[in-house]
Amino acid sequence: MNFDFSDEQKFLRDEARKFLTAKCTTAEVREVLDDDAKSHHEDVWKQVVEMGWLGTAIPEEHGGLGLGMLELCVIAEELGRALAPIPFASSVYFFAEAVKLAGSDAQKSELLPRIADGSAIGCIAASEGPGPVEAGKLKTEFKDGTLTGTKIPVTDGDVATHAVVLAKDGSGSSLVVVALDQDGVTRSSVETIEPTRSHAEITFNGASAERLGGQGDGEALYAEILNRAAVLLAFEQVGGASVCLDMATDYAKERQAFGRPIGGNQAIKHKLAEMYVKNEVARSNSYYGAWALSTDAGELPEAAAAARVAASEAYWFASKENIQTHGGMGFTWEVDCHLFYRRAKLLAVQAGAPSVWKEKLVRALETRNAA
Amino acid sequence: MDFNDTPEEAEFRAEASAFLGQHLKPKAASAIRGREPRNKMLERAKEWQKVKAENRFAQITWPEAIGGRGGTAMQQVIWNQEESKFDAPTGPFAIGLGMCVPTVIAFGSDENKQRYVQKALHGEEIWCQLFSEPSAGSDVAGLKTKAVRDGDDWVINGQKVWTSGAHYSDYGILLVRTDPDVPKHKGLTMFIVDMKAPGVEVRPIHQASGGSEFNEVYFTDVRIPDTDRLGDPGQGWKVALVTLMNERLAVGGSPGPDWQEIMDYARDAGTLSNQAFRQKLADWYVASQGYNLTKFRTQTALSRGETPGPENSIGKIITANHLQDICNSAVEMQDHYGLIIDKDKAPADAIFQESLMWAPGLRIAGGTDEILKNIIAERVLGLPADVRVDKDKAFSEL
Ligand SMILES: Cc1cc2nc3c(=O)[nH]c(=O)nc-3n(C[C@H](O)[C@H](O)[C@H](O)COP(=O)(O)OP(=O)(O)OC[C@H]3O[C@@H](n4cnc5c(N)ncnc54)[C@H](O)[C@@H]3O)c2cc1C
Numbered sequence: 039m040n041f042d043f044s045d046e047q048k049f050l051r052d053e054a055r056k057f058l059t060a061k062c063t064t065a066e067v068r069e070v071l072d073d074d075a076k077s078h079h080e081d082v083w084k085q086v087v088e089m090g091w092l093g094t095a096i097p098e099e100h101g102g103l104g105l106g107m108l109e110l111c112v113i114a115e116e117l118g119r120a121l122a123p124i125p126f127a128s129s130v131y132f133f134a135e136a137v138k139l140a141g142s143d144a145q146k147s148e149l150l151p152r153i154a155d156g157s158a159i160g161c162i163a164a165s166e167g168p169g170p171v172e173a174g175k176l177k178t179e180f181k182d183g184t185l186t187g188t189k190i191p192v193t194d195g196d197v198a199t200h201a202v203v204l205a206k207d208g209s210g211s212s213l214v215v216v217a218l219d220q221d222g223v224t225r226s227s228v229e230t231i232e233p234t235r236s237h238a239e240i241t242f243n244g245a246s247a248e249r250l251g252g253q254g255d256g257e258a259l260y261a262e263i264l265n266r267a268a269v270l271l272a273f274e275q276v277g278g279a280s281v282c283l284d285m286a287t288d289y290a291k292e293r294q295a296f297g298r299p300i301g302g303n304q305a306i307k308h309k310l311a312e313m314y315v316k317n318e319v320a321r322s323n324s325y326y327g328a329w330a331l332s333t334d335a336g337e338l339p340e341a342a343a344a345a346r347v348a349a350s351e352a353y354w355f356a357s358k359e360n361i362q363t364h365g366g367m368g369f370t371w372e373v374d375c376h377l378f379y380r381r382a383k384l385l386a387v388q389a390g391a392p393s394v395w396k397e398k399l400v401r402a403l404e405t406r407n408a409a
Numbered sequence: 410m411d412f413n414d415t416p417e418e419a420e421f422r423a424e425a426s427a428f429l430g431q432h433l434k435p436k437a438a439s440a441i442r443g444r445e446p447r448n449k450m451l452e453r454a455k456e457w458q459k460v461k462a463e464n465r466f467a468q469i470t471w472p473e474a475i476g477g478r479g480g481t482a483m484q485q486v487i488w489n490q491e492e493s494k495f496d497a498p499t500g501p502f503a504i505g506l507g508m509c510v511p512t513v514i515a516f517g518s519d520e521n522k523q524r525y526v527q528k529a530l531h532g533e534e535i536w537c538q539l540f541s542e543p544s545a546g547s548d549v550a551g552l553k554t555k556a557v558r559d560g561d562d563w564v565i566n567g568q569k570v571w572t573s574g575a576h577y578s579d580y581g582i583l584l585v586r587t588d589p590d591v592p593k594h595k596g597l598t599m600f601i602v603d604m605k606a607p608g609v610e611v612r613p614i615h616q617a618s619g620g621s622e623f624n625e626v627y628f629t630d631v632r633i634p635d636t637d638r639l640g641d642p643g644q645g646w647k648v649a650l651v652t653l654m655n656e657r658l659a660v661g662g663s664p665g666p667d668w669q670e671i672m673d674y675a676r677d678a679g680t681l682s683n684q685a686f687r688q689k690l691a692d693w694y695v696a697s698q699g700y701n702l703t704k705f706r707t708q709t710a711l712s713r714g715e716t717p718g719p720e721n722s723i724g725k726i727i728t729a730n731h732l733q734d735i736c737n738s739a740v741e742m743q744d745h746y747g748l749i750i751d752k753d754k755a756p757a758d759a760i761f762q763e764s765l766m767w768a769p770g771l772r773i774a775g776g777t778d779e780i781l782k783n784i785i786a787e788r789v790l791g792l793p794a795d796v797r798v799d800k801d802k803a804f805s806e807l
Contacts, residue, residue, distance in 0.1 A: 039411065039412060039413070039414060039415070039418060039483055039486075039487075039705065039709075040410060040411045040709055041410065041412070041702065041705040041706045041708070041709045042410065042706065042709045042710075043410055044410070047410075108410055283790075287790045287791070287792065290792060291791070291792060291793065298793065299792075299793050301786075301792040301793055302792070302793035302794070302795070302796070304779070304782075304783070304786075304795070306792075307782065307783060307786035307787070307790075307792050308779070308782040308783075308786065310786055310790055310792065311781075311782035311783075311785035311786045311789075311790070312782070314723070314785050314789060314790060315723045315726060315727065315785070318699070318703050318720070318723055319695065319696055319699030319700065319703070319723075319727070320699070321703075322698075322699045322700075322701075322702035322703040322705075322706060323695060323698060323699050323702065325410060325702065325706070326412065326698070326702050328410060329410045329411065329412045332410070335412075343691075344694065344695045344698055344699075347691055347692070347695045348695045348696075348699055351692075351695075393688060395691075396687065396688045396690075396691030396692070397684075397687060397688075397691070399691045399694060399695070400687045400690050400691050400694075403672065403690075403694060404681075407672070407673075
């Protein structure tokens, strides 16, 4: 038993943090926030591509670095800390993992090297309206090699070159992969509460598409992709939540009221202690998720769900109470607190809301108990 | 990162499990179980402790020279995991072996160690911890029980309270004031006290839960030889901190029904499909799993020779609050009938009702929620300390 990352993985984390602290500060995040025309930060993206991070968990034969999922978890935490305004999660946790999981040899050789070298950007498109994504409710349809319907919102849908789409297919559902630069595709930007990550509405009008995995496997594959992405997103969430705790703690030591630092008052101290407890619970569950992910353990469904539930709760709590701790300053555009509040909510609902994951978790526990 | 056993760990686990299987019955599939009468449980606990010590499974990380196994922190974790699968009566020894005896080992003379350590380890003598007083609980350094030097002895007068297990204990570690004319943390001294010595009177307290696991202890001219002093006079606070550090390290079992028990119960009761309940169940699982895994992270640090810090204070905050919350839900699930605590009539031997009534104590014992949050805020996050107006004044002037 060893419940920690290895020295090499920690080295990778230090290097990633060094780079992001220097090159992806909140000034870069705000360049994207303040400019409607910007879907992501091009310089940061370019350098991340050059460092090979996109290919961290892509096999060498497909142009990646051939490291493991644990290394990707380490990078995810750092991207989360930095609020990286780049389409990394869409391209790597969702698109590349979907291709690795369900793609044919031809699809893998065609798509993975391009994701790894940044010449293609992938995204995933599932949501069509309010409420959890359910295969039975899908309107978007795949038929005779073409795709018709509308997906909204699609994170990074406006910058992506390819999408994995969950669509109705005969009496069931399938995943399909679509190139987005074709006549049958129209996209428009959608305003969201998290403008540092771009979102689009994508309409497919007979766009040519190809199945990823077997016909009718859509719902099961989508669930499996979410399980994998959930662990990686949890690391981003843990990263963001720990920055919120640091920010709040630093401010509580500095800001004076009634003749002493506000952090000398228990209402503030205890709030920050609660943040710490939630963050540790999230981190521990995420480590377990990382292990399950990296070993393809049978426990992955419950480990992923627990990581996601814990991390969504921790980030939400930390980001909202970080604003509260900063008082009026915390509610200004200029202070960074709201950047984390926005990102916390994006990450909490992007791959299924916490309530949906709680239900998945209980179902996984029921299955385990029945076994 | 590897959550599987290494080959050596697997070997130790198999050995531990086989040993346990020879001596104990496995716990029922669900920990929903009745309690046996205290005197029978004590006997069984002493026997089990003896068997463990003879086979070097008691205190696995202690050096072999003092009766331990000289094992690793990870082996202790594995042992605890395996032991918790069996019906092992370990309660009466938790305070002694987890907190008191390690303090004797750290601060006692060679004679002290020879006299006390083996007997405790082999289950022959039970220990209790005498810190709290009626007006000094969270603020334990404000205690008043005093010791005055008289030749080779010290003479103790005063009162302790909330002393768990004092009624069946043989020895205790006792924190008292030896110098009232210095600030409160500086005038304390720690002693070993014979609970059967003349002048020691133990009065059980009737608890809010209905039981009587803790006591008042009165000291009237009790004599303790100077040779049973732990640490120098005036150094008692430093000694007490070591006791409390060990308290944090003691890897406790679950204090009562957890998510698994309430899930089992809800399934039997037909309420497992209730959406609101399922959402809460997920929260309980996540918190308890998070705490267990956090302990494993701590043990990993320990096995590398790092010292775990006050980070471990999160454990009791989580488990005590969840216990209360889980039992509350189980009682509400039973609606009006949930009031019944009669074991013969209540579901699951009334374990939820009993634990509901016990849970408030768990949130107080060993440091209240508020004190534990202070510890995290001040010692982990480095926030300013609470205002302490009595810090620099002599105790006698407060
Ligand atoms: C079941 C049980 C078993 C116990 N066993 C033992 C034992 O074996 N040996 C032993 O020595 N003691 C034992 N204790 C005593 C226990 O350690 C104390 O009860 C505990 O530390 C609280 O002290 P108190 O009861 O004096 O409460 P108080 O200190 O009076 O606290 C009252 C309230 O004030 C709050 N409070 C106090 N100070 C602060 C502060 N600075 N900031 C914010 N809030 C504060 C507390 O959180 C609490 O809510 C036991 C207690 C229980 C309930």
